[in-house]
Amino acid sequence: MIDHRLHVLRALAEHGTVTATAAALHLTPSAVSQQLRGLAREVGAELLRPEGRRVRLTPAAHIVLRHADTLLGQWEALRAELARQNSAARGTLRLCGVSSALAALAAPAVTRLRQSHPLVEPLITEEESAECYRLLLAEEADVALVLPGPEAPPVTDTRFEQSPLLTDRQDLLVPDGHPFARRESVELAEAAGESWIVKKHNNDTYPLLTAACAAAGFTPRVTHQVKEWYAVSALVAEGLGVCLLPRIVPLPAHPVVRVPLCGGPAPVRRFLTAVPRGTAAHPLTAAGLEALHTAAAAHARGPEHRL
Known part of the structure; x- marks a missing residue:
């Protein structure tokens, strides 16, 4: 439903070069360039300008990206609303995060999740925070446990919904x-x-x-x-x-x-949960977030409250 070329433009804005974008999307550089040229023709505006070996996004490209973030968020919200028609959360929930958060929070959260939502199958991946955001954008993860830092997007980034989890x-x-x-x-x-x-x-x-x-x-x-x-x-x-x-x-x-x-x-260290915008209300994602916040609250209260 959402033009795939918008995902390519978002990836280019994230990675900075056509080569890095192609690697992230498992495409060839020529395929990336071709898709972006097609998108430029479609919207009737120049999106990229050469700058040495790199390319620079034009003001028109930033306008397209701003609307793309809105469109993608609305699409995810639509999917979440449809998914809520089912009575139970089901499917694979992909969690990623830094090692200490996975050990202390994701592990007990997964135990709770399996007890409360037996149709959910959690998958856990350890990554640093910057890579976790990339996994969310690439639709390779659903929920990330992250730490704000110089390489992390700000909490105002419209591509994500971020919430405090644990100090x-x-x-x-x-x-x-x-x-x-x-x-x-x-x-x-x-x-x-x-x-x-x-x-x-x-x-x-x-x-x-x-x-x-x-x-x-x-x-x-x-x-x-x-x-x-x-x-x-x-x-x-x-x-x-x-x-x-x-x-x-x-x-x-x-x-x-x-x-x-x-x-x-x-x-x-202030841990946050991050999900792609519009997905927090999806039953699968919502179940994961609830389990993580429950685990964080138990951890904050002390060892006797942890699983």
């Missing part, structure tokens, strides 16, 4: 025997001289760390670039550096100590 405080993780390990709490600024362990690329944690440290008045000196929490904890245990450990992440079985941070502003 997750972060603590300082230090080796057992570190001077901070005997403290009830420390201010983040006191750790300005420490070595830090965090992967800089393709990692939502890094911009959160740099933002928190900037607010505390320093730039962290990153010595080891490791991403997976168990490996990070192992390096901290060996005295190779410190890190910020989210409360949502269990304390690994290493000789390390989680030290609460005091003072302000306290570093936190």
Whole structure:
């Protein structure tokens, strides 16, 4: 019902080049160019202008994109309203998100979902937040658990419906025997001289760390670039550096100590749910969102309320 060429134009706006757009849509670059030329003829306006090896969207292209977002949102709302004619949510629900959110929130949510909606089959994919948004746009995911960051679209982006899910405080993780390990709490600024362990690329944690440290008045000196929490904890245990450990992440079985941070502003991670605009009311998506918010509320109340 919605002209596929609009999806191609949206993908080009997202990825920036014809080659990247073709890879994302599993098309050839020539097919992408051909479809965009056809769309330009259809709307009677120039949509692209060459700019070196790249192309630039014209003002007319941005007008088309704005209306395309509205059309696609209305189409999804139509599908959701029709789906609500059925009494039960059914089908495959594709969830994506960062690893810690999948472990702490998606896993118990899926258990609840299977109990309350036995006709729903959940599928889970781990990705960083920027990739989760891309999966939503490519119609390869239905619900994403994401963290706002420099590479994420703003909450005002009309392509998505985004809602707060959970605020997750972060603590300082230090080796057992570190001077901070005997403290009830420390201010983040006191750790300005420490070595830090965090992967800089393709990692939502890094911009959160740099933002928190900037607010505390320093730039962290990153010595080891490791991403997976168990490996990070192992390096901290060996005295190779410190890190910020989210409360949502269990304390690994290493000789390390989680030290609460005091003072302000306290570093936190704010999880959101994101879905393509118009889909939140679809019975399948709505069931998934309800299960996630129930899991987040139980997590916030404490271990005794979790599955």
